[in-house]
Amino acid sequence: MEIRKAEQTDLTKILEILNYETANSTAVYDDMQRDEEFIQTWFLEKKQLGFPVFVALENGEVLGYGTYGKYRPHDGFRFTVEHSIYISKENRGGGIGKQLMEKLIDSAKNLGFHAMIAGIDAENVKSCKFHEDFGFTEVGRLKEVGFKFDRWLDLVFMQKMLC
Numbered sequence: 001m002e003i004r005k006a007e008q009t010d011l012t013k014i015l016e017i018l019n020y021e022t023a024n025s026t027a028v029y030d031d032m033q034r035d036e037e038f039i040q041t042w043f044l045e046k047k048q049l050g051f052p053v054f055v056a057l058e059n060g061e062v063l064g065y066g067t068y069g070k071y072r073p074h075d076g077f078r079f080t081v082e083h084s085i086y087i088s089k090e091n092r093g094g095g096i097g098k099q100l101m102e103k104l105i106d107s108a109k110n111l112g113f114h115a116m117i118a119g120i121d122a123e124n125v126k127s128c129k130f131h132e133d134f135g136f137t138e139v140g141r142l143k144e145v146g147f148k149f150d151r152w153l154d155l156v157f158m159q160k161m162l163c
Contacts, residue, residue: 001096003103006043006053006065013062014055015039017086026121026153027086029146050111051081054103056096063091066100068108071117079114101134109162116162121146122154136160 006014019034021027046053046067053067064087071080085100108116118136120127128138136158146153 001063001099002057003054003099004057006055008043010055010062010065011036011039011043013088014043014053014065017062017065017088020089021086024089026123026146026148027127029121029148029153029155031148052104052107054100054107056087056100063088064096064100066097066104068104068116071115079112080117081108081113081115082117082119083108097130101130105134105160105162113162116160118158118160120156120158122156128156128158131158131160134160 015034015036018028018039022030022033043053046069049069051067051069053065055062056064064085066083066085068081068083071077071082083104085097085104087096105116118131120131122141138156139159140157142155142157144152145155
């Protein structure tokens with residue numbers, strides 16, 4: 001398996017993974033499926049702002065992706081990023097997320113970021129444990145701030161100090 005920066009040709013698979021999560025999970029607190037125009041704009045904005053998008057590939061096929069971006073839009077948060085990792089449903093449990101997380105953490109450290117934040121649906125215990133294994137600690141829990149699948153969702157914030 002190879003981890004590299006995403007390219008234009010990877011965007012269709014990234015969009016497919018994102019739309020699957022949107023339709024089938026609370027990993028994304030969105031209801032609306034995204035289209036090619038959305039993913040093109042998203043990718044361009046990531047590049048313009050200097051935020052990486054990494055893909056995990058095997059035999060040329062995108063198995064998952066990870067990225068980070070601004071935590072909040074205010075200047076005082078400029079050294080903090082929030083990340084996302086998504087793995088295609090067929091490829092979970094094989095260590096792809098681990099490799100993407102390592103790449104994201106190394107990249108953020110190299111770019112001088114101080115802290116990395118994860119926003120995780122509170123019911124996703126596996127993701128919380130995954131983040132704990134990388135040194136993230138729970139720093140907050142927001143009750144019923146999300147709404148999806150006709151129910152209220154709690155959001156857990158986890159944080160890792162990068163330096």
